[in-house]
Each structure stands twice: as C-alpha cells, then as structure tokens.
Amino acid sequence: MTGYKRIAQRNYYGKALVDIAADRSDVFVLDADLAGSTKTSEFLKVARDRFVECGIAEQNMIGVAAGLAASGKTVFASTFAIFATGRCWEQIRLAVAYPGLNVKIVATHSGISVGEDGASHQALEDIALMRALPNMTVISPADAYEAYRAVVAAAEWDGPVYIRMGRSEFPCVTEEDDIFVIGKAKVLRKGSDVTFIATGQMVSGCLEAAAKLEAEGISAEVVNMSTIKPLDRDTVLRSAEKTGCVVTAEEHSIIGGLGSAVAELLSEELPVPVKRIGTGDIFGESGSPDELFVKYNLTADDLAAAAKTVISRKESETE
Amino acid sequence: MECDVDGIKAKAEIMRSDIIEMTTSAGSGHPGGSLSAADFVAALYFNVMRHDPANPGWEDRDRFVLSKGHVAPVLYAALAESGYFPKEELATLRKLGSRLQGHPVRGKLPGVEMSTGSLGQGLSMACGIALAGKKDGKDYKTYCMLGDGELQSGQNWEAAMFASQFELGNLIAVVDRNRLQITGCTEETMSLEPLAEKWRSFGWNVIIIDGHNVKQILDACRKAGESKRNPVVIIMNTIKGKGVSFMEGNADFHGKVCNREEYSRATEELRKAIR
Numbered sequence: 395m396t397g398y399k400r401i402a403q404r405n406y407y408g409k410a411l412v413d414i415a416a417d418r419s420d421v422f423v424l425d426a427d428l429a430g431s432t433k434t435s436e437f438l439k440v441a442r443d444r445f446v447e448c449g450i451a452e453q454n455m456i457g458v459a460a461g462l463a464a465s466g467k468t469v470f471a472s473t474f475a476i477f478a479t480g481r482c483w484e485q486i487r488l489a490v491a492y493p494g495l496n497v498k499i500v501a502t503h504s505g506i507s508v509g510e511d512g513a514s515h516q517a518l519e520d521i522a523l524m525r526a527l528p529n530m531t532v533i534s535p536a537d538a539y540e541a542y543r544a545v546v547a548a549a550e551w552d553g554p555v556y557i558r559m560g561r562s563e564f565p566c567v568t569e570e571d572d573i574f575v576i577g578k579a580k581v582l583r584k585g586s587d588v589t590f591i592a593t594g595q596m597v598s599g600c601l602e603a604a605a606k607l608e609a610e611g612i613s614a615e616v617v618n619m620s621t622i623k624p625l626d627r628d629t630v631l632r633s634a635e636k637t638g639c640v641v642t643a644e645e646h647s648i649i650g651g652l653g654s655a656v657a658e659l660l661s662e663e664l665p666v667p668v669k670r671i672g673t674g675d676i677f678g679e680s681g682s683p684d685e686l687f688v689k690y691n692l693t694a695d696d697l698a699a700a701a702k703t704v705i706s707r708k709e710s711e712t713e
Numbered sequence: 714m715e716c717d718v719d720g721i722k723a724k725a726e727i728m729r730s731d732i733i734e735m736t737t738s739a740g741s742g743h744p745g746g747s748l749s750a751a752d753f754v755a756a757l758y759f760n761v762m763r764h765d766p767a768n769p770g771w772e773d774r775d776r777f778v779l780s781k782g783h784v785a786p787v788l789y790a791a792l793a794e795s796g797y798f799p800k801e802e803l804a805t806l807r808k809l810g811s812r813l814q815g816h817p818v819r820g821k822l823p824g825v826e827m828s829t830g831s832l833g834q835g836l837s838m839a840c841g842i843a844l845a846g847k848k849d850g851k852d853y854k855t856y857c858m859l860g861d862g863e864l865q866s867g868q869n870w871e872a873a874m875f876a877s878q879f880e881l882g883n884l885i886a887v888v889d890r891n892r893l894q895i896t897g898c899t900e901e902t903m904s905l906e907p908l909a910e911k912w913r914s915f916g917w918n919v920i921i922i923d924g925h926n927v928k929q930i931l932d933a934c935r936k937a938g939e940s941k942r943n944p945v946v947i948i949m950n951t952i953k954g955k956g957v958s959f960m961e962g963n964a965d966f967h968g969k970v971c972n973r974e975e976y977s978r979a980t981e982e983l984r985k986a987i988r
C-alpha cells in the first residue's frame with residue numbers, strides 16, 4: 395500500500411508499555427528470552443523491578459503470570475505467537491482463562507509474514523486457539539497505532555486478553571488518535587456491493603482491494619474487525635444486510651479464525667455468500683513475506699477476485 | 714567417509730565457511746550457535762556416526778536430532794558435505810521453495826530426522842527413536858544436540874527422566890554449553906548450574922569436554938557409546954561464534970548475520986583456518 399507509513403506493531407507495543415508503566419505501578423511484564431524481539435525490553439528500561447525475565451520456559455511464564463495476577467498485579471506476558479498460544483495453551487486455559495485473571499498475552503511474530511524462519515515460527519492457528527477459550531478476549535490490531543491503543547485498552551480491561559501482533563512493518567491505516575473500544579469494529583470505507591471483514595494487516599490489503607474494485611465500478615465496504623472475540627455482531631450483520639455478500643480476510647488459517655467466526659454468525663443469522671481468505675489447511679514455509687503473500691493468495695488482487703466471486707454468487711442466487 | 718582428527722578439523726572449517734556463506738546470502742539466520750556446534754557436528758558426520766548419504770532411510774543408521782533447530786545451517790553444511798544433497802543447494806537457505814527451511818523439516822531434505830525449531834522438544838523425540846531402537850533390537854545410537862539456554866525449558870527434564878526410566882543407554886545427548894542465549898549470559902538470565910549435577914541426579918552419565926577439541930569429542934563419543942543402561946550427556950564447553958573473531962562470545966550474533974564488511978572479514982579469517 396502506498397501513501398501509508400509503515401511501522402512494526404511491536405515497536406508500538408514497547409511504546410505503550412512505557413507509557414503505561416509511568417502511572418500503573420501494578421503492571422508487570424514477563425518475557426521468555428525474546429524481550430528484544432517483542433519489544434518488552436522497552437519496559438525493562440523504565441521499570442526494571444517490574445520486568446521478569448523467565449528464560450526459555452514459556453509454560454512456566456504463564457503460570458507465574460497467573461500467580462502474579464491472582465495477587466493483584468496486571469500482567470503482560472510476551473513471546474512469539476506460536477509459543478504463547480501453542481506451547482502454553484492448556485496453561486492459559488486453566489491458570490488464566492478459567493479464573494478470568496488479569497493476564498494480557500501479547501504475542502508478536504504471528505502469521506506467515508514471519509517469513510524466513512519458516513513453519514515452526516509462523517503461527518497460523520493462534521486466533522483459533524485463543525478464540526476457543528471461554529473468558530478470553532481476542533484482539534488482532536490492524537496496524538501499529540491500533541496495537542498501541544489495544545495495549546492501553548487491555549491494561550484497563552478486567553480479565554484475560556490475547557493481542558496478536560506481527561513481526562514486520564505494516565502500513566498504518568488507522569489514525570494515531572482514533573478511539574479504540576474492545577468489541578467494536580470500525581467501518582473504514584463505506585460500500586454497497588460487497589463487504590470485506592478483515593483483521594490485522596489484511597485490513598490494509600482490503601482497502602487496497604476496495605480501491606481496485608472501485609476503478610471497476612464495484613463498491614466495497616471495509617470493516618476493521620480488530621476484536622475477534624467478542625465479535626461485533628451488529629456491525630457484521632448490518633454490513634452484510636446492506637451488501638449481501640462477505641469476504642473475510644486474515645493472515646491466519648481459514649479454520650477457526652476470523653473467517654470462521656463470521657461464517658458461524660452469518661450462517662445462523664443471515665446466510666449470505668461468504669468467501670474466507672486466509673491460509674488453507676497447510677503449514678507455512680520459508681520465504682520473504684511478500685513472496686509468501688503471493689504464494690498463499692493473500693494479496694489485494696486475491697481479495698478483489700474473492701469479492702467478485704461472492705458478488706456473482708449473490709447475483710446468481712437472486713436471479 | 715571416516716576422517717581422522719585432522720580431517721575432522723578440516724571439515725569443521727569448511728562447514729564454518731559454508732555457515733557464513735549461507736546465512737549471509739539468506740540475510741537472516743543464526744550463525745553464533747551454528748559455529749559453536751560445528752566441531753562436534755563434524756565429528757559426528759565424518760567419524761562417529763554410522764550413516765549412508767546414499768541411503769538416508771537406512772534402518773540401521775545412527776540418528777541425529779538437532780533439538781536447537783535454529784542452528785540448521787550447521788546441520789545443512791554437514792549433510793551437504795557428506796553428500797546428502799548438492800552443495801550448491803546451500804545457497805537456497807531460507808528462500809522460497811527451498812528444501813533448506815529456516816528450521817529443519819523432516820521429510821523435506823534427506824538426512825533431517827525430525828522437525829525442530831521450537832526449543833525444548835528434541836530430546837523427547839530422540840527418546841522415542843532410542844526406545845524404538847531398543848524395542849526393535851537395533852544397535853543404532855541416537856544423538857541429540859541441545860542448546861544450553863534451551864535447557865531452561867521443562868520438557869527437557871521430562872525427557873531426561875524418561876530416558877533413565879527406560880534405560881536408554883543408546884541415547885547420547887550433547888549440550889552446547891556456550892553460556893549464551895538471546896538475552897545474554899545463561900547464568901544471569903536463568904541459571905543452569907550446577908548443570909552436571911542436574912543430569913547426574915536424573916540418572917545420566919555425564920562427560921564434560923572442550924567442544925572445540927576434536928580428540929576430546931571422539932573420546933567422549935567412544936566412551937558414551939559403551940554405556941549399557943544409562944543415557945549419556947556430553948556437556949561440551951564451547952564459544953559461541955567460534956572461528957570468527959568478532960563473533961566469538963558475542964550474543965549479538967545469535968540471530969544476526971554478517972553485513973558486507975563483516976562478511977569479508979569472516980571469510981578472510983576462515984580461509985586462513987582452512988589454508
């Protein structure tokens with residue numbers, strides 16, 4: 395996307411932690427030998443006493459986070475998304491989600507745009523894993539600015555939160571001073587022929603696709619679904635009602651993520667043609683983020699093509 | 714192809730040079746921990762292990778599980794030098810479509826036994842391979858290389874308990890004790906000492922060596938191979954980044970590759986070592 399500033403979300407995570415540190419003495423930050431990558435190292439610089447380095451022992455980190463939270467602290471625990479959600483899933487379930495503790499799991503390096511490290515490091519299942527947990531709030535911000543706001547909101551929120559961030563620099567499609575409310579989606583572009591419901595950096599891809607479609611006379615609405623759970627049902631239903639067809643977009647497996655959440659809602663409440671864009675039933679692989687986006691059909695062109703598919707399905711159904 | 718001490722040393726230097734070449738051309742990867750492991754991995758592939766590059770699925774082969782999968786470059790260098798695949802393929806490391814994935818993937822590349830990259834899991838896999846060997850009445854050995862920072866992960870100790878419970882005398886773990894992880898010194902991050910006592914108390918025989926002394930490596934492997942019931946761990950003291958002066962003992966080169974100027978310095982130094 396041209397014309398947008400590109401910033402890594404994790405840089406704004408570090409920034410948010412520093413800002414929170416100043417007036418929230420109850421906030422603790424935990425990491426597992428990746429503070430330089432997740433940027434929790436920024437918090438360490440300003441609040442060394444409340445930064446806890448856990449070593450390469452993620453499961454223990456989650457248990458410790460739960461214990462701190464049970465003792466009145468608000469805890470941010472960070473590592474790469476695959477280790478945070480995959481390695482620690484049952485620890486999160488029992489120790490954090492079940493008692494509803496104030497642990498905010500902020501994971502970086504999600505998605506296929508992790509790139510060269512390959513499949514072992516590319517979390518394509520983390521949204522599904524976290525969404526399945528009762529009590530868990532799941533947020534996947536669209537850009538660095540929204541990542542900052544999500545972290546601030548999570549610190550205020552009572553209960554467990556999972557925030558998903560990327561590794562690389564994404565276009566900033568929201569405004570730095572936007573208001574962020576957990577559970578509220580935003581319509582970033584109004585349209586009448588098709589609805590894109592997107593999360594993470596796919597929001598920028600959808601905006602690009604919408605611009606391409608406009609040139610062809612197709613009017614696409616773009617919804618930034620930054621909270622995946624609880625899903626903003628009203629916004630989904632209102633937009634789907636208006637346009638009559640939906641494309642979901644996420645840098646995640648189409649099994650269990652945003653696409654599933656939207657399809658579950660629409661199939662029960664308002665069956666309209668839906669196409670889920672994301673990775674399929676596959677593991678990722680090494681490559682540059684751009685190459686992988688092309689190979690796994692996550693580009694703006696793929697999104698525009700998916701929009702045309704659902705529009706034609708809608709039209710053939712109303713014939 | 715069985716090499717003597719000097720031959721192994723020469724192979725290790727070639728592998729070091731390959732590690733620098735491939736990580737530099739990939740633009741990412743983990744040179745530090747690859748270099749610290751190079752002498753041991755060279756000794757395994759060019760002397761200690763029974764294996765056949767032409768027949769990677771040979772049932773009686775010794776197995777090597779690289780638990781610290783981020784140092785895939787040292788494994789790939791050894792496999793290519795052994796003849797498992799053409800050396801030119803090393804240049805494809807981490808690139809789209811390559812069999813040389815950022816972390817080792819079983820089934821993608823001949824010679825890669827298990828998929829690793831998420832730390833703390835390899836020793837369990839090696840236990841399973843060793844247990845199968847015992848059940849099948851095979852005499853192959855299973856080697857598993859662990860990072861020292863990696864040992865902070867609890868699953869290693871579940872595996873350690875398992876190995877002595879099932880008397881996996883055919884299992885040999887090696888700890889690359891380079892004393893560094895990403896954050897810095899292991900002892901300041903999450904202390905591992907007394908490390909030998911930990912392993913002993915889990916029922917393992919412990920051998921401590923200098924991981925850059927090939928003769929000590931060969932002696933240790935020979936001795937480990939004689940164990941009947943106890944699993945054996947070789948704790949090898951090493952220098953992260955060994956062989957490239959500015960990388961030695963430098964945590965920065967854990968997951969950072971050479972820039973242009975560093976690359977020419979590194980290749981110059983390694984060329985001299987190869988002669």
Ligand SMILES: Cc1ncc(C[n+]2csc(CCOP(=O)(O)OP(=O)(O)O)c2C)c(N)n1
Pocket residue numbers: 426427428450452477481745746747749781783784830831832833859860861862863864889891893894895953967
């Ligand atoms: C479960 C898990 N947590 C975190 C990481 C990220 N990571 C990759 S390498 C590394 C440090 C490893 O240190 P060590 O085991 O000492 O390896 P070496 O020094 O030999 O490179 C970390 C934390 C990972 N790969 N897997």
Ligand SMILES: [Mg+2]
Pocket residue numbers: 746860861862889890891892893894
């Ligand atoms: Mg180490």
